[in-house]
Amino acid sequence: MARSETARASAREQARRMQAEQERKHKMQSLMLRLGVVVVAVALVAGLAFFVLTRDRDGGSFTQGPAPAAANEQGGFVLTSSTEIAEGDNLGEIDSENLPATQGEDGLPPGVGPREEGEPPHVVIYTDAGCPGCAAFESAYHGMLSQWLDAGQITLEYRSVSFVRPPYSARSANAFACMAEHGPEHYMSYLGAVTAERLNTTELSNDELAARAQNYGVDISDCLSDGEYRAFASYVNALAGEHGVGGTPTIFVNDEQVPGNEFIEQAAPMIEAAIAEYESEAGGAEEGAEGEAEGADAEGEDADAETPEGDDAEEEPAAEDSE
Incomplete structure (x- = not known):
C-alpha cells in the first residue's frame, strides 16, 4: 500500500515537472515570437523612416538635386x-x-x-x-x-x-x-x-x-x-x-x-579675442598710413621752404649780368 502511494506521488511529481517544462517552452516560444515581431516592426519602421527621409517628390531619393x-x-x-x-x-x-x-x-x-x-x-x-x-x-x-x-x-x-x-x-x-x-x-x-x-x-x-x-x-x-x-x-x-x-x-x-x-x-x-587681434592689426595699418602721410606732408613743406632760396640764387646772377 505504501509503495503504491509512493509510486502515485512520484508519477504526480513527474507529471508536474513535465507540465512546468512545457509551460516554460511555451513561454519561451511566445517571447521569441514577440521579439521577432518587434524586430520586424523595427525594421519596417526604420525602412519607412529611411524611405520618408530620402524620397523626393518624384519618388526617388534625396541624393541628387539643386543647390x-x-x-x-x-x-x-x-x-x-x-x-x-x-x-x-x-x-x-x-x-x-x-x-x-x-x-x-x-x-x-x-x-x-x-x-x-x-x-x-x-x-x-x-x-x-x-x-x-x-x-x-x-x-x-x-x-x-x-x-x-x-x-x-x-x-x-x-x-x-x-x-x-x-x-x-x-x-x-x-x-x-x-x-x-x-x-x-x-x-x-x-x-x-x-x-x-x-x-x-x-x-x-x-x-x-x-x-x-x-x-x-x-x-x-x-x-x-x-x-x-x-x-x-x-x-x-x-x-x-x-x-x-x-x-x-x-x-x-x-x-x-x-x-x-x-x-x-x-x-x-x-x-x-579674434576681433581684438584683427582691430589691433587694422589700427596699426592705419597708424602706419597716417605716418607715411605726415612724412609726405613734411617733405612737401621742406620743398616749399627751399624754393625761395633757389629763386634768389637764380636772380642774383641775372642782376650781375645786367650790370
Whole structure:
C-alpha cells in the first residue's frame, strides 16, 4: 500500500515537472515570437523612416538635386552682415553620394583656417535645428553675432547638418536653404529663430516652418513641400561627416575650435579675442598710413621752404649780368 502511494506521488511529481517544462517552452516560444515581431516592426519602421527621409517628390531619393545659388562648396552660407549673404559657388546640381575631393588644412574642415591678413575673423558654425545645444547657443549668441557682423568685425558661416533628429533636422535644413534662396536678407534671423524654438518644442511641421517664414513676408511653402533642397541637406550632412564633424554645435573661430563642452562659456571670449587681434592689426595699418602721410606732408613743406632760396640764387646772377 505504501509503495503504491509512493509510486502515485512520484508519477504526480513527474507529471508536474513535465507540465512546468512545457509551460516554460511555451513561454519561451511566445517571447521569441514577440521579439521577432518587434524586430520586424523595427525594421519596417526604420525602412519607412529611411524611405520618408530620402524620397523626393518624384519618388526617388534625396541624393541628387539643386543647390541654392548662395551656397559655397561646403554647403555653407557666408554672411557679411546680418542681412547679406556673400556670393556662392553656383554649385548647380549636387550629388550627396559623389562628394568633392576637398581637403582642409591641419585636419580642419575645408574653408576653416587661419585668418588672412587684413580680413576680419571668420566664424564657422555647424548647426542642427533639432539640437538643444544649438538652440541654447542661438538663444545666447544670436544678438551678439548680428552685432559683430553689422559692425564688420566678423564674417559668419552656417553649415546646417542633420545629426540629432534626422527627419526634422533635414526638413529644417531644407527650410533654411529655401530662405537663403527666396529671402536671403532674412536667412540669419529665420535660422536663429527656428533653431531657438527647439528649447520649447520637439519639432515644427512643414506648415509651421512655412508660417515662420511668412512672418518675414517670404513664401517658401512650395519649396518645403517639394523638398527642393533636401538633397542639398544630405550633401552638407555627408560632407560634415567626411571631414570629421561629429556633433553640434561645432564652432570654429578662424582655425581654432571652440571646446564642445564649453561652447556657451568659451565662444564669446574666443570671438572677442579674434576681433581684438584683427582691430589691433587694422589700427596699426592705419597708424602706419597716417605716418607715411605726415612724412609726405613734411617733405612737401621742406620743398616749399627751399624754393625761395633757389629763386634768389637764380636772380642774383641775372642782376650781375645786367650790370
